[in-house]
Amino acid sequence: MKKINIGILGFGTIGSAVYELINVNHDMIEKRLGLDLHVSAICDVSPNIEHPLLVRDARDVINNPAIEVVVEAIGGEKPALSFILAAIKKGKHVVTSNKEVMALNGDKIFSAARKNNVSINFEAAVGGGIPIIGPLSHDLLANNLTEIYGIVNGTTNYILSKMTKEGTEFEAALEEARKMGYAEANPKKDIEGYDSSYKAAILASVAFNSQIDWKNVYFEGIEKITQEDISYAKEIGYIIKLLAVAKKYEKECEVRVHPTLISQEHPLASVSGPMNAIYVKGDMVGELMFYGQGAGGLPTASAVVADIINCYNVQCPISNFQFRKLKVKPIDEIESRYYIRLTVPDKHGVLAGISKAFADQKVSISNVVQKETIGKIATIVIIIHQAKEANLRKAIARLEKLSVVKDVCNVIRVGL
Amino acid sequence: MKKINIGILGFGTIGSAVYELINVNHDMIEKRLGLDLHVSAICDVSPNIEHPLLVRDARDVINNPAIEVVVEAIGGEKPALSFILAAIKKGKHVVTSNKEVMALNGDKIFSAARKNNVSINFEAAVGGGIPIIGPLSHDLLANNLTEIYGIVNGTTNYILSKMTKEGTEFEAALEEARKMGYAEANPKKDIEGYDSSYKAAILASVAFNSQIDWKNVYFEGIEKITQEDISYAKEIGYIIKLLAVAKKYEKECEVRVHPTLISQEHPLASVSGPMNAIYVKGDMVGELMFYGQGAGGLPTASAVVADIINCYNVQCPISNFQFRKLKVKPIDEIESRYYIRLTVPDKHGVLAGISKAFADQKVSISNVVQKETIGKIATIVIIIHQAKEANLRKAIARLEKLSVVKDVCNVIRVGL
Numbered sequence: 001m002k003k004i005n006i007g008i009l010g011f012g013t014i015g016s017a018v019y020e021l022i023n024v025n026h027d028m029i030e031k032r033l034g035l036d037l038h039v040s041a042i043c044d045v046s047p048n049i050e051h052p053l054l055v056r057d058a059r060d061v062i063n064n065p066a067i068e069v070v071v072e073a074i075g076g077e078k079p080a081l082s083f084i085l086a087a088i089k090k091g092k093h094v095v096t097s098n099k100e101v102m103a104l105n106g107d108k109i110f111s112a113a114r115k116n117n118v119s120i121n122f123e124a125a126v127g128g129g130i131p132i133i134g135p136l137s138h139d140l141l142a143n144n145l146t147e148i149y150g151i152v153n154g155t156t157n158y159i160l161s162k163m164t165k166e167g168t169e170f171e172a173a174l175e176e177a178r179k180m181g182y183a184e185a186n187p188k189k190d191i192e193g194y195d196s197s198y199k200a201a202i203l204a205s206v207a208f209n210s211q212i213d214w215k216n217v218y219f220e221g222i223e224k225i226t227q228e229d230i231s232y233a234k235e236i237g238y239i240i241k242l243l244a245v246a247k248k249y250e251k252e253c254e255v256r257v258h259p260t261l262i263s264q265e266h267p268l269a270s271v272s273g274p275m276n277a278i279y280v281k282g283d284m285v286g287e288l289m290f291y292g293q294g295a296g297g298l299p300t301a302s303a304v305v306a307d308i309i310n311c312y313n314v315q316c317p318i319s320n321f322q323f324r325k326l327k328v329k330p331i332d333e334i335e336s337r338y339y340i341r342l343t344v345p346d347k348h349g350v351l352a353g354i355s356k357a358f359a360d361q362k363v364s365i366s367n368v369v370q371k372e373t374i375g376k377i378a379t380i381v382i383i384i385h386q387a388k389e390a391n392l393r394k395a396i397a398r399l400e401k402l403s404v405v406k407d408v409c410n411v412i413r414v415g416l
Numbered sequence: 417m418k419k420i421n422i423g424i425l426g427f428g429t430i431g432s433a434v435y436e437l438i439n440v441n442h443d444m445i446e447k448r449l450g451l452d453l454h455v456s457a458i459c460d461v462s463p464n465i466e467h468p469l470l471v472r473d474a475r476d477v478i479n480n481p482a483i484e485v486v487v488e489a490i491g492g493e494k495p496a497l498s499f500i501l502a503a504i505k506k507g508k509h510v511v512t513s514n515k516e517v518m519a520l521n522g523d524k525i526f527s528a529a530r531k532n533n534v535s536i537n538f539e540a541a542v543g544g545g546i547p548i549i550g551p552l553s554h555d556l557l558a559n560n561l562t563e564i565y566g567i568v569n570g571t572t573n574y575i576l577s578k579m580t581k582e583g584t585e586f587e588a589a590l591e592e593a594r595k596m597g598y599a600e601a602n603p604k605k606d607i608e609g610y611d612s613s614y615k616a617a618i619l620a621s622v623a624f625n626s627q628i629d630w631k632n633v634y635f636e637g638i639e640k641i642t643q644e645d646i647s648y649a650k651e652i653g654y655i656i657k658l659l660a661v662a663k664k665y666e667k668e669c670e671v672r673v674h675p676t677l678i679s680q681e682h683p684l685a686s687v688s689g690p691m692n693a694i695y696v697k698g699d700m701v702g703e704l705m706f707y708g709q710g711a712g713g714l715p716t717a718s719a720v721v722a723d724i725i726n727c728y729n730v731q732c733p734i735s736n737f738q739f740r741k742l743k744v745k746p747i748d749e750i751e752s753r754y755y756i757r758l759t760v761p762d763k764h765g766v767l768a769g770i771s772k773a774f775a776d777q778k779v780s781i782s783n784v785v786q787k788e789t790i791g792k793i794a795t796i797v798i799i800i801h802q803a804k805e806a807n808l809r810k811a812i813a814r815l816e817k818l819s820v821v822k823d824v825c826n827v828i829r830v831g832l
Contacts, residue, residue, distance in 0.1 A: 021558055021700050028560055032625055123555065129701035131547070131555030138554070139539065139547030142437060142721035144444055149832060208742055209448055216744035229757060229826050232787060232797045238755075240828065252743040254750050261755050262832040267707060270686050284437050285545035285718035288708035291683060292701065302701035305558035313729065326624055327668040328632035334670050339654075339677050341645060371648060381648045410645050412656065416565060416678040 003036040006308060007061035007092075009083055010074035011044035011051065014097050014124070017297030018071055018304050029305075033314045037305070040067055062086045069308050072096040081105050088112045088120070093311035097124035097300050103198035103214040106205060121307035126199045127152060127276050129299030130292035134306075136206045136280070143282030145207040150244040152199040154274035154295045155190035156222045158182045160240055160259075161272040163230050170225060182274050192221035193242065196257040200244035203278065204255045208248050212255055219257035233261050239269045332390040337366070337414035339383055342399070343406040346378040353404040358384070360398070361391040377406060383414065419452040422724060423477035423508075425499055426490035427460035427467065430513050430540070433713030434487055434720050445721075449730045453721070456483055478502045485724050488512040497521050504528045504536070509727035513540035513716050519614035519630040522621060537723035542615045543568060543692050545715030546708040550722075552622045552696070559698030561623040566660040568615040570690035570711045571606035572638045574598045576656055576675075577688040579646050586641060598690050608637035609658065612673040616660035619694065620671045624664050628671055635673035649677050655685045748806040753782070753830035755799055758815070759822040762794040769820040770798070777811040779803040793822060799830065 006022070008015045022037045030036050041061045042053045061067060062083060070087040072094060074080045080101045087094050089112065096102065102109065102122050113120040123133040127150075136145065151157050155177055162173040174191070177183035189195050197219035204212045222242050233240050238261040247254045262269055267289050271277040276294025281287050293299040344350045351368065358365055367383040384392065392411075399405050422438070424431045438453045446452050457477045458469045477483060478499060486503040488510060490496045496517045503510050505528065512518065518525065518538050529536040539549040543566070552561065567573050571593055578589040590607070593599035605611050613635035620628045638658050649656050654677035663670045678685055683705050687693040692710025697703050709715040760766045767784065774781055783799040800808065808827075815821050 025558060025560060025700070029558065033557065129698075130704060131551040134555040135547040135551060138726065139550040139722050140718065141449065141725050142441060142445065142718050144441060210742035212742065212744060216746075218747035224826055225828070226826065228787075228795070229755070229828060232757065232785075233755065233828075236783075236785075236797075236799070238830070243831065245831065248742070252745050254745050256747060256750065259828050260832070261828055261830040266832045267686060268832065270683060282545075282718065284441070284714045284721075286709045286712075286715050288546060288706075290704070290706060292704035296702075298700045299702050302556065302558050302698065305700075306555050309557050310554065326626035326628065326664070328628060329668055329670050330632075331634040331672060334672070339645070339649065341648065367652075369648075369652075371644075379644070381652075383652070410640055410642065412641075412645060412649075412675050412677055414654070414677040415659065415661065416676070416682045416684065 001030070001034050001036055002312070003038055004068055004308070004312070005038050005040040005066045006069045006071060007041045007043070007064060007067040008039060008071045008073060009043050009058055009061060010072065011042050011049050011054070012073065013297045014300050014304065015042065015044070015071070015073035017301035018073065021298060021301040021305050029309070033309060035309060035312060035314060037308065040064065058083050062090055062092070067092060069093045069095060069311055071304055071308070072098055073304070074098065075100065077101050077104055084109055085112055088116050088118055091116055091118060093119040093121070095121045095304055095307040095311070097122070097304055099125040099195065099198040099202060103201040106202070107211050119311040121310055122202070123307050124300045124303035126202050127278055127290065127292065128294040128296060129302040130276060130278065130290050130294065132203070132278050132290050133206055135290065136203070140280070140282055140285060143284045145280060145282045146248050147281040148203050148207055148244070148246040148278060149268060150199065150203060150276070150278040151241055151268060151271050152244050152276055152278065152294060153190055153196045153242060154276060155183045155187055156196070156242040157271065157276070158274045160222060160225065160242065163225070163227060164234070164239060165272070167227060169227050170223065191223055193219035193257045196242060196244045200246060200255050200257050203244065204246035204253060207246065207280070208253055210253070212253070217255045217257065220259065222259050225259055237264050238262060239264050241268060332393070334389050335386050336389065337384055337386055338392055339381065339412045339414050340396070341409040342380045342382065343377050343409060344380055344404055345406060346373050346376050350404045353402050354382070354399060357398040357402060358395045361395040363387040363391050363395045417446070417450050417452055418728070419454055420484055420724070420728070421454050421456040421482045422485045422487060423457045423459070423480060423483040424455060424487045424489060425459050425474055425477060426488065427458050427465050427470070428489065429713045430716050430720065431458065431460070431487070431489035433717035434489065437714060437717040437721050445725070449725060451725060451728060451730060453724065456480065474499050478506055478508070483508060485509045485511060485727055487720055487724070488514055489720070490514065491516065493517050493520055500525055501528055504532050504534055507532055507534060509535040509537070511537045511720055511723040511727070513538070513720055515541040515611065515614040515618060519617040522618070523627050535727040537726055538618070539723050540716045540719035542618050543694055543706065543708065544710040544712060545718040546692060546694065546706050546710065548619070548694050548706050549622055551706065552619070556696070556698055556701060559700045561696060561698045562664050563697040564619050564623055564660070564662040564694060565684060566615065566619060566692070566694040567657055567684060567687050568660050568692055568694065568710060569606055569612045569658060570692060571599045571603055572612070572658040573687065573692070574690045576638060576641065576658065579641070579643060580650070580655060581688070583643060585643050586639065607639055609635040609673045612658060612660045616662060616671050616673050619660065620662035620669060623662065623696070624669055626669070628669070633671045633673065636675065638675050641675055653680050654678060655680050657684060748809070750805050751802050752805065753800055753802055754808055755797065755828045755830050756812070757825040758796045758798065759793050759825060760796055760820055761822060762789050762792050766820045769818050770815060773814040773818060774800070774811045776814070777807040779807050779811045
């Protein structure tokens, strides 16, 4: 069992979620990996934060020799950069969710980490909890990755989705995003494309194995998109999304962020509301998409804590199964909704008999629709509320014997 | 530079694609990771395969002391299992794309690998090239993963998609799948759900960190789904998919495969044709989806070669950037299609002037639509063929000065 002392810099949405995650899933992680994650200190200067572990000076975290991993969850370039570099210099691994500091200072931070032989992990900087830095830098290593298209900002995607689905104008959609907590009081960095441009620079750097200078990333925001543009685009089969685009050629690349008309048929078109997705093309793997919640405390903490774990070369759980035999429920015991297609003679009294067969097994009908009638045979489709499979099967067995039922043609489970 | 000698067992679709991938991307992988991947021997018993590295007896691969990694790409339980166990016993890492052998014998194989201190990697066994075993076992380690819904069989998804989109009956759709190469001559294992059930057992084992016995996985295939079911489901807002379902409770779980009515709004509903996707819920990360090509030689080889690399604790490329400064193209040099919205006076000669402004910059118009006219002002939407941004901007600057143009309201790039 290895105990890992962690210091958290910044106790806002992400910092406090990291603390919460470690508390909630501590035992599971310990049991699975043999790592005892332990938050030793939290630093935040905001006067309205109170916590038994709270310190007010980041040096009390950075200079604490017991702390092995520093989580930087402050955001923004300053003072995060100097704290990250100081922690690295002290030989600590650093995990950050900060896209801005990584996009603007990746080269400085990487070379400091190499020099001091520590890890700098930043999965949470792009796509919140969506695994994307990991897949790009491990699982897809055998590929020449050539194209990335990302919806990487939840605020702008929420606004564009609302404009698209409800015909709202930009200002009203922004106001709604604020109310829903998807936009900050000052949403400039999201709306004008800064946030996406940081993420574009990071994605391109990792995918293309090159240091992409953020200053060379062209970006536009969504503030000029009107309802007219959205409607006209829709008429010709397109939807407007704020896309981070990165393409690699032999000796150069493109990295840019701007509103883009994309085909309604493209998998990215169905990524709506505050969701994020990153679409990737590789020469071998073809096209991939990674989809999920791109922001929020706990999803982002999921990535931060995985990054903490990844600072240690713990044995992969696959070859380390606990071999606890989790019991698999027999199919009879599962609960599901069901779709049932029957044929019945087209006469009175049919539904009463069918309903009783279900009711006797405590299986409750949600919906019955009579479909086409051919000759004297009618097709009926029944939707069943959540029921236990064993009871459903008994009801079906009963139905099959009823004189008012010609055939039970199909029974299909309903889910999702 | 470390040279890694690889032996490939089975030189069909996947084995030959692994060989091809290693040839094509050898130098890139070497440069990036310092690993010199080298195929030393290929074993296949099929009489119509010829290759300079070919041997006919698997023992010539397994007993070759120079070979460090054995790729098992034979498929099926026998003789793959005995070859895998023999290779492990000889102290070789094993990478396999074989879902059947992993689902039926995971416990034996894992315990042999642990005993002999070698890796057994099987990313390619589920979802082809889609990173899913990696994310579940690394990137999502901080989560209690509770639900998985996978479209993990391309043959059945192709058939169901065809039935849904084109109104085809099952037999005709299967015939088409055969013609397109998406179904084997004997498609029993795909159609009847065996293939998906193997993958369900593997996904549940990895996600729930437990050994799920395949014999307890309930499964049904798609052979009973008719066009009627598909149409009736559609009428009530559902689409039918063959889903691998795994759910975890406190002390037990569900692992099952069956056709399922899922809401047309769910992200899995838009996974069509031969594509695969795995939808995952974790207590912290919320909902994720991993989408891509679930089969095919090169996509699967992408996963196999990543697994070969993962047998070695090579430094992650993120902290190992080559820092080659890939030039980022200035925005002026990119090429794109464009959407342009203009307002113009509603009179003759307008289009001639606009067309000339574009033609003078060699920018070619794909489509012009006149939208609403308010008073004497008409809105025009123009779609531009692929053009260089610099030329487009010159054309726009020209337009803005034309007396026949009132306003250039918006210019948005068109992509995907």
